[in-house]
Amino acid sequence: MAVTEMRKVLADTLQEMMKTDDRIVVMDADLATANGTFGLRKVYPDRAIDVGISEANMASMAAGMSAYGMKPYIVTFTAFASRRIADQLAISCSYARQDVKIIATDAGVTAQTNGGTHMSLEDIGIVRSIPGTVVLDLIDGVQLKKALPVIHDYKGVVYVRMVRKETPDVFDDSYEFDLFKGKCIKEGKDLTLIATGMMVHEALEADKILQAEGIDAEIIAIHCIKPLDEDIVVQSAKKTGKVMTLENHNIHGGLYSAVTEVLARKCPVSVVPIGIQDHFGEVGKTRFLMEKYGLNKEKIVEEAKNLLK
Template sequence: MQDEKEMRQVYCDCLLELAEKDKNIVVIEADLMNCIKTERFKAAFPERFFNVGIAEANMVGIAAGLSTCGKIPFISSFAPFATRRCYDQIFISVAYSKQNVKIVGTDPGISAEVNGGTHMPFEDMGIMRLIPDCVCVEPTDSAMLRSLMPQIAAYKGLVYIRLFRKKTEKIFEEGESFDLFKARSLKEGKDVTIVASGIMVGRALQAAEQLKAEGIDAGVLNTYTWKPIDSDALVSAAKASGAVVVAENHNTCGGLTSAVTQALCAEYPVPVLSVGVNDKFGEVGKMPYLSEVYHMNVGDIVERCKQVIALKK
C-alpha cells in the first residue's frame, strides 16, 4: 500500500513545524523548490529561504557561512548534484570546519527513472559515508521521516538525508517512533537475515513471505542509518540467522553492503551476499524496467537468500 502523502510534502511539513519552533532553521535551494515542494516554506518564511540558482557548490558555501552565524541550514537538490557535484565544498567548508548543515539528496538510485544516468545516484551514500562524522540516513517512508526530522534538526553536525521524493510504499504506522542511530527489526529469522534500506524494505518483506512459503525463515532488518551503522543490531541478526543478504538501491561497492560487511567482519563474520547495483552507471527507464536491469526485484532477493544459506557451514 502506498503512503497517502509524497515524501517531499512530508519533508516540507516537517520543516515548517520545526521552523515554527526554531528561528534558526533556514532553507537553501538550487532552483528545485518546485520539485522538492519547499515553496510553502518560502511563503511562510520568506526571510529564511534562499534560492541560489543552479549553483550547488555555492549553495553549500552559503550554508556553511550561515551555520557559522548559528543558523541550521537545510539544503537540497537531486542527489548527484547535492553530493558528487559539490563534494569538496561539503568536505572542507562543512565537515572539516565542523558546521551544522543538513543536506537532502532526492531521487535516490533507480527512482531517478527517466532523468537517466546523469541524474541517477548509485554512489551518493558511498561518498558521503567517507566524510568524517557525517551521519547518512535513508528514511523508509513518511512515518519514519516525521519521526527522524526533529532528531536530524537537533543533531549538531553534518547529516545527509537520502530522500525518495514521491510516494513510497507504506511500511510503518503514523506516530511510530524511530531512533536516528538504531536499526529497526521488522521480522526475526533463523535461516537468513535480509538487511534492507529505502525502497528495498518492502521488497525484502515480500521476499521473506515467499521464502516462508518454501519453508525458509527469513528475518528483515531495516538499516535506515548507514552511518553510523547499528552494529549491535547487525551482529544480533547475524547470530540468530547465520547468513545475511543486503538489499540496497545503490552500488553495492561503497554502499550498504560495504557498511554491513565491514561491521560484521569486525565482530561476527557470516556469509553475506547482496542485491543492488553492481558497478554500473544509471540509464533511462521506469522503476519496474530498471529493477529488472539491475536485478533488484523480489525474486532476486529470494534467489540470493537461497544462495547465501548454501554458504553456511
C-alpha cells in the same frame, strides 16, 4: 499498502519546524518545485532561499550561515547533493564542524527518466567517506516525519537520502525513531535480510514468497548507514549465520560495504549483496530499473535460496 508522497512530508514537516525555530533556513538550487519546498517561500520568504543552479555555492553558503548560528537545510537531488559538492561538504561543512543538514532526493533508481547523469548510485559512498558525517537512507514517509525533528537536534553534518515521490508505507504512527538504531521488523532463523531505504519494502514483499516456501527470514531495517548499528547487525548474523544486504545503491561504498566491514571484524559469515553491481544508471521507470539491476523481490528470493543451498 498505503503510499506517501515523500516531498510533501518533507515540506510540511519543515514548515512546522520553521514555526518554532527561526534559525532554520531552507535552501534550494532551482529545484524547489520538483522537491516540494516552493511553498515555503510564501510562508517564510526570508528563510526559504533559491540560490540558482549553483549547488557548490549553496553548500558553502550553508556552512557560513551555520557559523553564524543558523540551522541551514540544503535540498537537491542526490547527484547534486553528493558528487557535485563533495569538496564543500568535506571542507566547508564537516572539517569546519558546521551544523548543516543535506536533504538528498531522488535516491538511486527513483531518479527514473532523469537518467544516468542525475541518478546517483554512489552518493552514500562519497558522503560516508567524509569524516564526521552521519549518513541516512530513509525508508518511508512516517520515518521521514519523525526523523526530521531528531536530525534537527543533532549538531553536525547529516546527509538524508530519500525517495522524492510516492513510496509505500512500512511503519505506522506508533513507530519511534532513533537516529542511530536499526530495527528488527521481523524475526527469523534461516537468514538475515538487512535492508535500507526503499528496499525495506521490497524485503517484506520477498519475505511473503520465502515464507510460502518454508524459509524463515529475519528482516533488519537500517536507516543509518553511518554510523552503522553494529549491535543489531552482529546479533542477527550470529543468530542466522547467513546475511543478505539490500540497497538502492552501488554495492561498493554503501550498505554492503558497511555491513561487511563490521562482520569481517566481529562475526565472519557469508554475505550476499543485492544492489547495483557497479553500473551507471539509465533512463527508465523505477520498477523497470529495479528489475534490470536485480533490486526486485524475485532476485532477493533467488539469491536467498542460493545462499541456503
